[in-house]
Amino acid sequence: MVTVETIGKVRRAYWVQGKKIRAIARELKLARDTVRRIVRGGETERIYERREQPMPKLGAFRETLDGLLDDNSKKPKRERLTTKRIYEALRDTGYTGGYDAVRRYAQRWRSDHASATAAAFVPLSFAPGEAYQFDWSHEIVILDGVTTEVKVAHTRLCPDAVCPRLPARSTGDGV
DSSP states (O other): OOOHHHHHHHHIIIIISOOOHHHHHHHHTOOHHHHHHHHHSOOSSOOOOOSSOOOTTTGGGHHHHHHHHHHHHHSOGGGOOOHHHHHHHHHHTTOOSOHHHHHHHHHHHHHHHTTOOOOOOOOSOOOGGGTTEEEEEEEEEEETTEEEEEEEEEEEOOOTTTSOOOOOOOOSSOO
């Protein structure tokens, strides 16, 4: 791996010390093409990013894996399978590939399907019997791109015209 330090050594050897590309390559144990690329290019560091992850063995089993992941996501949280168990279920169907490919695919699948938002409905009018209701719940929401479970207090109130007024509290003096 070519680090920033190695790039600095190559440039110093070529530009300051005047060494030939072949000598630098032999001295630093690098390929001549690598030394040439460092000398001619203006980059200060080399970063390699894989553009596409090949999954040759997983290709035929993608539909099956999508079905397993979809079924798993619909189950309650306590009943969901781990990625390891999903891999074992896929292996039972004839998959011969490795766990890492399944894990990477499942991670990408979850991030693609986690962005679905839940529809919320807030009624604007209430029946008289529904006044002053209060309840707690746990909801799953997406905050800043992260799926989070939040505790929510639900309060339902009706307009004054529909709801009867509560009786005034007595002050204790009989009035």
